[in-house]
Amino acid sequence: MASPQMVMYDEEFRQINIVIEKLLREANAKVIFLVDKNGQLISGVGEVERFDTTSLASLTAGNIAATGGLAKLIGEKEFSILFHEGEKDNLHISIVGGRVILVVLFDNRSSLGLVRLRVKKASDELTIIFDGLMQKAEEKEKSGTTDFPFAEITDDDIDNLFS
Amino acid sequence: MSFINYASREINCKIVYYGPGLCGKTTNLQYVYQKTAADAKGKMISLATETERTLFFDFLPLALGEIRGFKTRFHLYTVPGQVFYDASRKLILKGVDGVVFVADSQEERYDANIESLDNLRFNLAEQGYDLDKIPYIVQYNKRDLPNAMSVEEMRVDLNPTGVPEFEACAATGEGVFETLKAVAKLILIDLKRG
Numbered sequence: 174m175a176s177p178q179m180v181m182y183d184e185e186f187r188q189i190n191i192v193i194e195k196l197l198r199e200a201n202a203k204v205i206f207l208v209d210k211n212g213q214l215i216s217g218v219g220e221v222e223r224f225d226t227t228s229l230a231s232l233t234a235g236n237i238a239a240t241g242g243l244a245k246l247i248g249e250k251e252f253s254i255l256f257h258e259g260e261k262d263n264l265h266i267s268i269v270g271g272r273v274i275l276v277v278l279f280d281n282r283s284s285l286g287l288v289r290l291r292v293k294k295a296s297d298e299l300t301i302i303f304d305g306l307m308q309k310a311e312e313k314e315k316s317g318t319t320d321f322p323f324a325e326i327t328d329d330d331i332d333n334l335f336s
Numbered sequence: 337m338s339f340i341n342y343a344s345r346e347i348n349c350k351i352v353y354y355g356p357g358l359c360g361k362t363t364n365l366q367y368v369y370q371k372t373a374a375d376a377k378g379k380m381i382s383l384a385t386e387t388e389r390t391l392f393f394d395f396l397p398l399a400l401g402e403i404r405g406f407k408t409r410f411h412l413y414t415v416p417g418q419v420f421y422d423a424s425r426k427l428i429l430k431g432v433d434g435v436v437f438v439a440d441s442q443e444e445r446y447d448a449n450i451e452s453l454d455n456l457r458f459n460l461a462e463q464g465y466d467l468d469k470i471p472y473i474v475q476y477n478k479r480d481l482p483n484a485m486s487v488e489e490m491r492v493d494l495n496p497t498g499v500p501e502f503e504a505c506a507a508t509g510e511g512v513f514e515t516l517k518a519v520a521k522l523i524l525i526d527l528k529r530g
Binding site: 179180181182183185186187209210211212213215225227228231232235238239241242323324325326330331333334335 | 337338339340341342343344347348350378379381383392393395397400401403404406408411423424426427428430431517520521524525527528
């Protein structure tokens with residue numbers, strides 16, 4: 174495999190949500206998403222029910238991948254921050270710990286400066302959590318104590334999905 | 337690379353449809369979208385040109401059901417088939433769990449199929465994947481056309497390793513779900529192995 178399996182556990186999920194909920198309040202944002210670089214939604218807080226989160230996650234990852242490609246073409250490692258300004262709502266997209274994407278949606282009740290400032294602080298906290306998560310997943314894999322539920326699935330389980 | 341979320345008890349996998357321009361990748365996804373119950377699918381996104389050629393990708397999220405209490409979700413992507421969009425194709429292969437190669441059965445597209453398959457193998461290798469080691473399916477599309485080559489002929493270059501293969505007519509839906517089920521199954525079996 175090209176990169177290790179992405180895994181999320183309850184404990185880290187709670188820690189991550191605490192950080193992004195705090196960011197939501199402090200940055201006066203409407204919604205915050207965390208997305209895996211492959212386009213899979215990790216978590217979201219705020220007015221999430223108003224948005225198609227799956228599509229947002231996929232397009233955000235595509236966006237980051239495309240700008241990452243542009244960066245490499247001009248000799249940059251990556252563009253770690255993207256900002257999209259709309260008439261009412263704006264998107265601040267940043268890469269956290271080189272691995273996950275933090276998306277902050279905000280309107281004129283906040284400002285780009287405030288969002289940038291708060292995102293920077295939250296990113297440091299998130300990086301620590303994700304580093305720990307990676308380490309935990311690796312240790313579990315090494316020790317063979319994976320509680321992965323798919324190890325015991327049968328062909329029938331798989332067939333039932335399609336029935 | 338699938339994403340296992342123990343907190344929300346979900347498992348997410350990425351399937352990429354690859355193949356030469358106009359072979360029917362988008363049509364495969366459109367058919368799956370049309371025939372899937374509303375509660376099992378998300379919105380289909382197509383980043384296409386004004387002439388409906390795929391520019392970046394198509395995306396279709398599907399929820400298949402539960403296995404051992406885990407919701408199983410598949411994210412279907414297509415790549416832009418036209419040769420000059422190679423930079424975009426590479427990006428879409430990132431984190432892939434399974435690949436469907438959609439071949440155009442028309443005789444005049446045979447070289448384009450071979451070129452695209454070589455390109456797939458090369459781009460996967462660049463991302464650190466080996467086509468022979470990941471879940472992989474070949475679909476011979478457009479079987480209904482009069483100028484379609486025989487599967488025996490196509491197999492020689494397009495499926496020398498003998499991976500599961502399906503004949504299809506994506507426009508009418510023939511073979512579309514068979515292909516999807518087969519690749520999803522291979523991915524789950526791969527996950528089971530760990």
